[in-house]
Amino acid sequence: MSCRRVMLAFGLALSLLLLSGCAAQKSQLQQEGFFEEWRLLADDSKGHSPAPRRESVLLEPLVEQVETITGLEEELRPMPTRPVSMHLWDVPITSVLRSLARLAELNLIINPAITGSTDVHLHNVAWDQAFRGVLATHGLTYAWEGDILRVMTIDDMEHDLRLAAVKEKKGAHRIEIGRVAPLASQIVKISYANAEELRETLLAMLTKDGEGNARGSVVVDRHSNSLVIQATQEDLARVGRMIAVLDRPRPQVLIEATIVEASKSVARDLGVQWSGRYLAGQNRPHGITEGLDPAALLPATGQETLLGGGTNPDGSPITSALGLLYGSSNWNFLSLQLQALQEDGKVNILSQPSITTMDNQMAFTENGTRIPVVTTTDGDRTVRYENAVLRLEITPNIIDADNLRMKIAVTKDEVDLSRQVEGNPFIIKKQTETNLNVANGETIVISGLTKQQLADTNSGVPGLKDIPGLGWFFRGSSKASGMEEVLIFLTPVILPQRIAAP
Template identity: 30%
Template sequence: MMLIKKPFIFILVLLSLCSIASVIAQAEDPPQKPEIVDIAVSLVDGKTEIEIIASSPFTYTIYKKSDPYHITVDLQDTLFGVFTDKIVVDSAGVLDIAPVKNAGSPDIARIDIALTVPADIEPLYRDNTLTLSFDNPEDSDEVLAGIEEETVDEAIQSEAVKTAEERVSQPKYTGEKISIDFQDVELNHVFRLIADISGYNIVISPDVKGKFSMKLSDVPWDQALDIILRNYGLSKSVEANIIRIAPTAILAREEEEIARVKESQEKSGNLVTRVYPINYANVSAMMQTIKDAKILTNRGFISVDERTTSIVIRDVDQKHEEYEKIIAALDNPTPQVSINARIVEVTDNLTKELGIQWGALVKPTPQSQVGGGLLSGGLGEFTGKPLAVNLPAAVGSGTGGTLGIGYVSANALRALDIQLSAAESTGQGKVISSPRIVTMDNQKAVIRQGKKIPYETISQDGTKTEFVDAALELIVVPHITPEGTILMKVEVRKNEADFSRTSNNVPTIDTNEVETLVLINDGDTLALGGIYKRNETEDEAAVPGLGKIPILGWLFKKELKQNTTTEILVFITPRIVK
């Protein structure tokens, strides 16, 4: 007979109770549900990939609606996690990705994906990640949108979004900004609201039906309209102040029908031959422009008559209206610019009197004082638009090669002429040349004045005379802007022979050049300086014999050192020939 002690029985009972409690506890604590931790959109090798990443394995169902621009994905027994707000992508073929919370099915995380292109989705599930891919013509392997973890610094996240937006080409929207927040309202009501705000008349096709749910804040109305249309597979056509909205397929069929009718008319219409005289444009270039415009029908023919500078076009009658418009728009006279130049050789003092050696011309007040007066009566003010030039021309000797640029308004030109004439009569300056030339827009005008210096060379063939150029050359290329101002590229070159330094009897050529690009008003004057020539002379007068005594000789002699600095100033006044 076997005896069991009471303490042993108590231990067995206690172990059994612990096991039962553990089983009950496990039954009360179900396993943790998977939750969404990230959603990302990217372009890889011409395919758009939408990645839905969860914390643990999950099951899913994809619903493909009749609308090819929408996809719905249900994740069973899955929590939304960090995916709480709509992600607006608007790139890579994806418009937005939105969570759809259904109180009747709290265990399902429904994701609604709106596309901008119709897509045939290819799903792939691997390692807690569902990848939805479809063909897309865009080509980029950068991640364009996604859900970042909450620990990411907000400033870095903002910069990443900004960079992605800059990479995606966006249309330019100029409409008044609006904010809308609708839930399950008729589409027609939304379009009526946009019509009231925009001032356009909106005509809606009877085929446009459905409910609308969207929240937009501070968005231009034309951008909001485009987003809504893409979201629901719609398109618009604009005629004057009327916007017509219909399903994309309907508008596409209408455009195809219009193209077929037009093609039929071109095939069946009578051919008409017309001659278009070309007055100003190059006739061959005009013919090539019409060919490049791709408006000739398959039956059309175009040729050129060089003798009469005319274009001969044979095509259906309704196409000739287009040819007339193109020729009328392009066959216009090229604008011309008259360039008046004054090339002046002056002393440095006169340069200061003219006020060319300033630091800048500004306009803090309606009139700005610039340097000294031109005349004793005083013309120290230049009016008109300010020229922001901060290139001060240095004063004093030894400053050869410094560029000076100035601006003289049209109403100061007469005083400038008077001052230059006075300077020439007193010997302080000399007007070297005052040429005038007319050139066409964007064509180079060249003014050259100087001489050819002969020199002899000896070779096996004997002695012959050759020439070297020593000339002052002014090159101007004007361009008339749409605002009526003149953009000028100016080059000034002064070449001068130096017979004190020769090589094989050929004098050296001292070269000075100034080049600038400046915008100037019609009729105003541009002043260019900076081409200097410096001469140094020394003279001594002394009492014979006594002037050579060391130290005391200074009492019996006189020394004269003179530095003469001559500057070439160029005044250019362009005027549009009207």
């Protein structure tokens, strides 16, 4: 009976354990589903790049056709050089030229005024030499018109030169007409481009007068962000085509940054004691480029290592808990790991800004304080404030859908209270700038902004350390110094275009 009770109790306990395990698993699944839902919402709320223009703009070529002077291209276009052989007696010169054209498969036009006969004895001679020899013997010349070879007399050549001079005068007359043509006005709404910058570009497109000044004007109306253009009809058409090309929506870039302050040893554990970049994600090499000349890092792709992690400058493996959490698909995990290290007291996260900016548009973030500086002039005290900040400036330039060029400038100011002038502390300024290529979603690590921490500590037995003459037996002092480093993690992401409504 007692054995049955024991078995029954054991079975009941096992059932309770199974039920609690299922409930915990269900709760865990619900919790994971909850966080997954918010993660998807966070990804969707990062923003988009503007959709392209709805209206289709049919652009005419912006390069004007330049009329060539017929008869002056024989030195520019190569002639056939295949070997030919001909043995002819008392044959019309036109027949010889047509035979040569058929051998080289060329289109040929001959002036009907060309007459006369010739004898030809050629054996394995280059085609161009044979052709030029026949022409020179009879005082003829040639010129290309597109794919057509014209055979002409000297009189024909002089006629072409006179015709070219007339066309040149006609073009000059056309320019002169443009200089005196009546001006018309047009207002163009600018949607995406900077109207002030666009104005400077368009002014250079206007026809110039005899003194080199633009005929017309381009004025910016800031209220409506429009351009008021006054120019000739021909210039208005050309400027309109230019605006259609330049006034396009620019893609946008989301830049996620984490600025971390850590001790030198922790920075070494993170594997970024030397500046470099870490790549991760599908079909990407893993590793850190370290200890190289800066020129070798542009554009660096990282030294490939095993999947286990990167290496420190001395060749030892990275022991940080971050592991392989750098990369395009792991930014959220990198942020969480840095926060975990901060909770352990190993790092201090100074700032985690997230900035969205347009292509080729500078964005910055600033974190710090303002230091009052007191100056005295003729007995009058004046207080002004100096910035002591950590400033990060980023200018992204989208190369294509997968790569960006980035201009990065970092300025770090430190207040040195150990050195003062009339009570005003020194401000130590450090600045670094770089340009590099980076893949879309790749994390860049910037390091090298270090500062020295000095600490004086006095300790002793309370009461006894203050006894005159004998207190030094019961007290002590110590000095400690250490180096701290600021690490900046940057991840640029090209935002996809928003799908335009139908």
